[in-house]
Amino acid sequence: MSNSPSERSSSPELASAMMGDEMTDDAQQFQQIIRDRRYEREDIQKKAFTKWINNRLAEKSSTPPVTDLFQDLRDGVILLQLLEVLTGNECKRENGKMRVHHIENVNKVIAILNEHGIKLLSISSNDIVDGNAKLTLALIWSIIQYWQGKDVMKSAETDAEQTNIEKFLLAWCQEQTKGYKGVEINDFTRSWQDGLAFNALIHKFRPDLFDYDDILQNASARNLEHAFSVAKNVFKIDRYLDVEDVISDYPDKKSILMYVMCLFQQLPTSNIIIEDKEKTETSTTTTLTDDTTSTATKAPEEEIETQPRSDDDSMRLKTFQTNIDKVLKWVLNLENELDTQDKTLSDDLKTIKEQFQSHEEFMVSLTQDQNQIGEILLEGNQLLTSANFQLQPEEISEVKEKMKVLNDHWESLRSKSLERQAVLHKALMKLQIDQIESFDAWLTQTESRISTDLDILEQNLTGINRQYQQLAELQDELVSQQQITESLQNMIIVIDDSLSENLDPASKYSSTEIESKLLTLSERWAQICNFVQTRWIQLQEVKIEFEQIHTNLDKVEKWLATKEDEVNKMQEETNLTDQETFIQQVNTLEKTESEMADMRQAILLLNGSLQVLSQHYDSSTATEYNNLSNQIDTFEKRWTKLIDNLEHCSRLLKSANLTSSVDPKSDSELTHNKITTTVEETTTTTTTYDNTDESGDKKEKTDNENTVKLEFDVSARKYVDWIDSIERILSEKPSNTEERKNIIQEVKTKYVSYDDQFKSLVQTGIAITKELKDASEDSTEHESALRSLENRWQELSQLIVNYEKDVELADFNAELEAITKARNEYQTWIDSTSSNDELQV
Template identity: 40%
Template sequence: EHDLVQKKTFTKWINAQFSKVKILVPVIQTKERGSTRVHALNNVNKVLQVLHQNNVDLVNIGGTDIVDGNHKLTLGLIWSIILHWQVSTDVMSSLQQTNSEKILLSWVRQSTRAYPEVNVLNFTTSWADGLALNAILHHFRPNAFSWDGVVQMRPVERLEHAFTVAKDQLAIERLLDPEDVAVQLPDKKSILLYVTSLFAALPKDVNMESIREVETLPRRFKVEAEDSCPGLSAQVTPDNKACCFKTFTHFKTPDTLSELEGEMEGGMLEADLDTYQTTLEEVLTWLLSAEDTLQIQDEVLDDVEGVKEQFHTHEDFMMELTAHQSSVGNVLQAGNQLIAQGSLSEEVEDEIREQMSLLNSRWESLRVASMDRQARLHEVLMELQQQQLQQLSDWLTRTEDRIRKIETERPAKDIDDYKQRIEQHKELQNDLEAEQVKVNSLTHMVVVVDENSGESATAALEEQLQSLGERWAAVCRWTEERWHKLQEVFLVWQQLVSDQVEHNFYFTLFPNISAPRHIFP
């Protein structure tokens, strides 16, 4: 399904680029005329040579793949071209960054920050309801349409509205159709391509702070802590009683083929051999691609943010497996139906059984391997996150001891002593702000919670996080309250000093009047 969307989107993009293409003009001028396969191969190879010279990743594609109509490799090549010329040129060059997706997500979140209905966490599910696209457009063109009116629309209507406004206001081509986006899992590459077009046409006010914020974002299928639980911040008011850190990833494990078979029972019409063979080839092609994707994933890193990124990447891969498992089940059921019909020769039935056995073996191997990697990533991530929690706990213990010592100090003897205590408190505030950076990473902890997990799976961690959150909030609250008290008392000290100066001046003018020698004890 995603391939069909990509084919349609990429085709529209290519047609829109014809007026801009300059790099291939020399190739077009030297094109070999003729309709034979040799002519076609020579022309395609010339194009590939130019792309290689311009450092475009050719994704292991050759001229024969294009000429023979390998649509999957052709789509991969087109995506490499898009990444190289549109995404890299329009996005990465503006901030000298190598992660264009991170920049785009930062820009999107920055542009939609004022819209409470919008929370963009990725380039798939966050766009399905059409609100994100409209929020970007409304942010830069607030007079073009009513935001309240958009909120009342259905997802397909919102998407249609956004594409129309983008075309009329910004001359952005309608690369997508609403029906292709308003689905459970929109195609990521197509969304990225369209958002890049918006990025190229609108102001690009993205700073490094916004980009760094994206690194600690929760990803899709995650549940944030309760809305009533405030986030960690150095500016904690007396009303803040506790702070939360947790983010749990809810994940459905891909099914085995026997489970799929049970789910699909009675769900398909009578199968025919041609449909079965076509569907089987498509599923096996996808399986090969998925196996390659899993194999080339990097070794598990040893830093928490790096492992988080790997975990989120693998999470996307696992969700793709889950999204495709119904297709695998369809093939399985179709094969069983063909055999049950009894209209095939014994040789053909044996071939179908062998094909289904191969499918079963490859799906199960992929499923188990992907689950093993997820388990390993989660194990390493939990270990690193626990280290972070322990470091925070140790810091809180030292800071709480520091606070107890401050509370038992004798009163300041004069204003200079009081100024010194204010400076000491500023040091505590600076330490608190420095620790806030580490705490920000903990606000989006990752814990896998699957359908088999009970409450006990996260109870201990929740208790630990709750305790640390309360201690952090107490330190923040004490620091702020003491700062206000220090300021209030300092103003009194200053007034007393001012009064003393006035009294000394008065008694200098009238020396015969008796006066106390000191204002301060």
């Protein structure tokens, strides 16, 4: 090539040449190599860090082991438990399952780390809660580096300025392995691949364990396995590393450094003083300047000429030049990518979030890949300062120039990235806070509407329908607000002191205040959703009952009014001997009797609806509910009076003793209907409950408890009505013995046929009593009603028995009277016959 290496490095054409089309494929290939290397390190770090955490948490027996590092740490609980072990202090935590609780826990972790001087740049609580792999590993490494490193530094006496754990351990390893064949430790990556460095450290302090020369010819994997086994069995150091992790083409520096920390702590070392080479050598720093005199002192040119560079050193220099050119090209491409990004700030929150997250990924990539920059600069610094590596003056200038160009472009790239991040974060926070305040205002307005319009149930159908419509509209609003709540759940909050100083003062809230406000909004949203769901169910139930009440109220009121008018007219009628009038009244009674069962059912449904409504209204304050209850009670009284009047009319018709060709229903037939009609639906109701109870599962039984109780009350009322009717019939005691026989026979037959169903109803009542007690509800009233019903049933049984005895006694007396009469008549005939015979004689 026409230009010298030095000219190529410093000329302006270098940048354009690196960004040219002919180098694009090489840049992409090198970038892919770096990314592949990053992913491999991520996998290795995940295994090593997981083992380290579980080893520490083993002190807390109640803590389950970590199995998936990125998932198990998301709620912040295990992180707080880890810090409890490391700090010895209790860390309070949120036990909730919501995202805001997890964020609060991670915020506490970050706050504790800040108290110990650990600054986490570009790591937010959202990153950990989201399971971001790279930033989770960065967080754990910060914890390991601080607490594990702190323990290491306690064991050593270092100079005041010696605070870099990596440099300290590197110098210590070099010092302890000096003179060991095959060991040259220059870093915490490739220097450890063959396993000799690990074995040399162990042999240095415990030469009695094995002969170092015996392992020199072993394969790398065997040497690593030997070192890890000895460390585990002798020094009780867990196997944080696997053999394949170290012999990889790209070993993970952090994992190896962590393992070396453990070795340092367990090996029998004390009072270690490592001299800082930066103070004893001319210059070993990686700081880049234009002054060539800052490099290490070189031997005279004559000596360089007499000591030509080896082929290995020439290859090392060539490899370095190739790598630094590729890395520089990669950095320039990233700068170009950043410069060509769309700088337009959208007013759409979703768009801004996407831009911010995209840039965050870009920043994470830089943070993760900056190790590659450090490694290449460290390699160049070693070339410049190594006493065993000779460079020509022009080569020194070229290396330094390339390192300076790379460092400048890298710092420029980082600076631009941070500025872009600050701009996006400022715009993002403004839109997010606007969304928070807008949602807060909607919640306040909705809470006011609920308090004014929906908090207290209306007491009539019109009001219930209005609330029903209002709640339906509110449900539609909840659906539309759902997207906002999801957005708030995924709100991005960056906890970064370096960024907070640049935020617009209009941000109003600190990150802690935002977290607290989000938690409050979440609770208020949940309360509204729960209220809407509960109130919707209540309104549906109350609405159905009110509609049924209005239907039955109108139906019963009209029927009672009509029948009361008809009965009044029948009672006022005096000319019952008129055949037409008689037939008309008999027909009226028949029609009324046929309608009574339906009307009785309607009244029972009204009672059932009232019982359901009593669960939703307080009788001491619900005026309209009380009016409705009083109206239904009035129906009951009017119903009883109507029954009495109908029976009175029936007796009047009987007493009329009309002799005609008309064959109206006799009083006994009316009595028969009264005996059989009242309880016709009782068996159906009871059987339905039993089948439901047997076939329904527990959930259905629980859901239908109120319905079952209502059905029981309806059936019980029917039995009470039937018992009342039978008692009235039996109390009349017709003078005709044959008619009384028929009545008692029919009553007895019906009683026996109803007895099984009655026993089933009693069992149902007992089951309801148990359910009420299990639910800790008051069962006193129900038990009292059940006992009263059983007593009435037994009393009716005894009444039937007594009535039957009375009929038998009356029958016996009638027969006795007939026999006595016949005897008297016969005696009279005999007496009269005897008298005639005497006269004849």
